[in-house]
Amino acid sequence: MRSHEAGALHGDFGHGPSWLRPPTDVNDLLPQLWASTVERDAGGVVNVGGISVVDLAAEFGTPIYVVDETDFRERLAAFKSAFFDRFGQGSVYYAGKAFLCKAVARWVDESGVNLDVCTGGELAVALAVGMPGERLAFHGNNKSEVELAAALDAGVGRIVLDSFDEIGRLTVLARQHGVRPKVLIRTKVGVEAHTHEYIATAHEDQKFGLSLAEASMAADQIIAEGVLDLAGLHSHIGSQIFDTTAFEVAAKRVLGLHHRIAATNSVTLPELGLGGGFGMAYTTQDDPQSPERLADGLAKIVEHECAAYGIDVPHISVEPGRAICGPTTFTLYTAGTIKPVELDAGQLRCYVSVDGGMSDNMRTALYNASYSATLASRVSDAAPVLARIVGKHCESGDIVVRDEFLPGDVAPGDLLAVPGTGAYCRSMASNYNHVPRPAVIAVADGAARVIVRGETVDDLLRLDVG
Numbered sequence: 176m177r178s179h180e181a182g183a184l185h186g187d188f189g190h191g192p193s194w195l196r197p198p199t200d201v202n203d204l205l206p207q208l209w210a211s212t213v214e215r216d217a218g219g220v221v222n223v224g225g226i227s228v229v230d231l232a233a234e235f236g237t238p239i240y241v242v243d244e245t246d247f248r249e250r251l252a253a254f255k256s257a258f259f260d261r262f263g264q265g266s267v268y269y270a271g272k273a274f275l276c277k278a279v280a281r282w283v284d285e286s287g288v289n290l291d292v293c294t295g296g297e298l299a300v301a302l303a304v305g306m307p308g309e310r311l312a313f314h315g316n317n318k319s320e321v322e323l324a325a326a327l328d329a330g331v332g333r334i335v336l337d338s339f340d341e342i343g344r345l346t347v348l349a350r351q352h353g354v355r356p357k358v359l360i361r362t363k364v365g366v367e368a369h370t371h372e373y374i375a376t377a378h379e380d381q382k383f384g385l386s387l388a389e390a391s392m393a394a395d396q397i398i399a400e401g402v403l404d405l406a407g408l409h410s411h412i413g414s415q416i417f418d419t420t421a422f423e424v425a426a427k428r429v430l431g432l433h434h435r436i437a438a439t440n441s442v443t444l445p446e447l448g449l450g451g452g453f454g455m456a457y458t459t460q461d462d463p464q465s466p467e468r469l470a471d472g473l474a475k476i477v478e479h480e481c482a483a484y485g486i487d488v489p490h491i492s493v494e495p496g497r498a499i500c501g502p503t504t505f506t507l508y509t510a511g512t513i514k515p516v517e518l519d520a521g522q523l524r525c526y527v528s529v530d531g532g533m534s535d536n537m538r539t540a541l542y543n544a545s546y547s548a549t550l551a552s553r554v555s556d557a558a559p560v561l562a563r564i565v566g567k568h569c570e571s572g573d574i575v576v577r578d579e580f581l582p583g584d585v586a587p588g589d590l591l592a593v594p595g596t597g598a599y600c601r602s603m604a605s606n607y608n609h610v611p612r613p614a615v616i617a618v619a620d621g622a623a624r625v626i627v628r629g630e631t632v633d634d635l636l637r638l639d640v641g
């Protein structure tokens with residue numbers, strides 16, 4: 176076993192997945208993995224929105240989530256223009272589950288994009304910034320009566336029904352409130368999207384939505400009762416999807432039902448929700464489509480299917496989460512313990528421990544997700560070593576970045592940045608091991624501000640009422 180000698184790692188750090196090649200320049204920031212204002216300054220320090228990560232770490236500490244506000248607003252605008260052009264006003268709902276706080280809700284509101292919420296908590300964030308209820312869609316497989324009543328009080332524009340139980344609950348509440356809310360029925364179209372099992376949502380054996388046969392009965396029931404205003408069907412097939420064929424099959428199936436409902440009830444449903452799930456780039460292996468290409472692709476699919484059924488194209492809406500917020504953010508960590516570990520073949524893996532971990536990014540442990548990383552506080556011409564970035568939790572699966580090449584002189588105190596952490600990292604963060612959840616810092620035009628305060632151990636102790 177060779178040791179970590181004199182500040183530089185030596186030995187054979189050659190292992191890694193077959194796609195991961197030692198970079199020609201380990202200091203390069205590949206533009207497809209970073210938010211638009213991220214660059215290295217003349218001194219080699221990573222900057223975002225004109226502020227260096229060294230200054231951010233000095234002011235706010237680490238770990239922190241750093242959001243490039245300019246990039247976030249640009250992505251909202253790009254989805255809006257691509258989809259509003261093809262599908263009309265209001266056709267994009269930002270999926271708040273990916274990351275939502277008041278600042279983000281304001282950016283969404285100001286952009287003109289609508290918002291998809293899936294709990295009373297997310298609904299409360301939207302209402303707290305004055306987002307009009309009409310511009311909200313409310314999802315969820317187990318919305319409580321309290322949540323449904325709050326949605327009715329707020330005049331939520333679309334309630335997406337997920338079960339017969341919920342149809343019953345909402346029907347009673349709508350009568351009590353004297354309102355006729357617009358609803359969509361979430362279908363599971365039996366498509367196996369090429370994604371991780373836990374983030375695929377349209378196969379039969381999972382909790383979301385109604386099968387096409389059930390959705391058909393549900394539609395007949397809602398139309399016959401007339402208490403709820405059935406605006407359309409909805410399908411969401413999963414997350415981190417790159418392959419449009421899955422959307423094609425889903426659209427074909429759900430439009431088949433849309434057509435049948437029109438034929439049997441003489442009611443043409445005006446809308447169709449196609450969900451979100453558009454993939455983003457976590458590593459060089461991911462090649463996401465631009466919003467324009469996505470919008471074009473979906474438009475062609477829907478127009479083709481509608482023509483085949485001889486029906487008008489309904490008003491299409493989509494709910495991108497990850498593709499908007501994911502690339503906007505990196506997590507900034509400080510490196511601590513550095514440990515070369517000998518592997519079976521005599522090769523070495525350099526374990527770099529950081530001051531966060533699976534509590535601020537559980538996606539690697541939960542989905543075997545891949546991330547990349549860079550040494551952010553300086554550049555280095557030391558030979559690259561294959562590194563694994565791990566957290567500080569008492570768990571060997573506490574891995575943030577499974578495989579990445581870092582300069583061989585990576586050392587305690589260095590700042591490391593992990594891009595692509597804007598989606599489902601802060602929103603799924605935990606307090607495992609009583610680790611406080613990090614702050615979220617928004618940076619734009621040379622100014623940085625806290626948009627979600629970081630927790631402290633005192634916050635956690637205050638919850639613990641003994």
Ligand SMILES: Cc1ncc(COP(=O)(O)O)c(C=O)c1O
Pocket residue numbers: 270273291314376411413414415450451452453494495496497498598
């Ligand atoms: C109904 C619904 N809409 C939208 C999304 C957003 O997905 P993504 O963040 O992958 O775009 C999800 C999450 O998978 C979802 O369940």
Ligand SMILES: N[C@@H](CCCC[NH3+])C(=O)O
Pocket residue numbers: 272374376414415538598599603
């Ligand atoms: N949380 C998941 C995706 C689920 C999205 C919501 N249905 C992720 O991190 O990828």
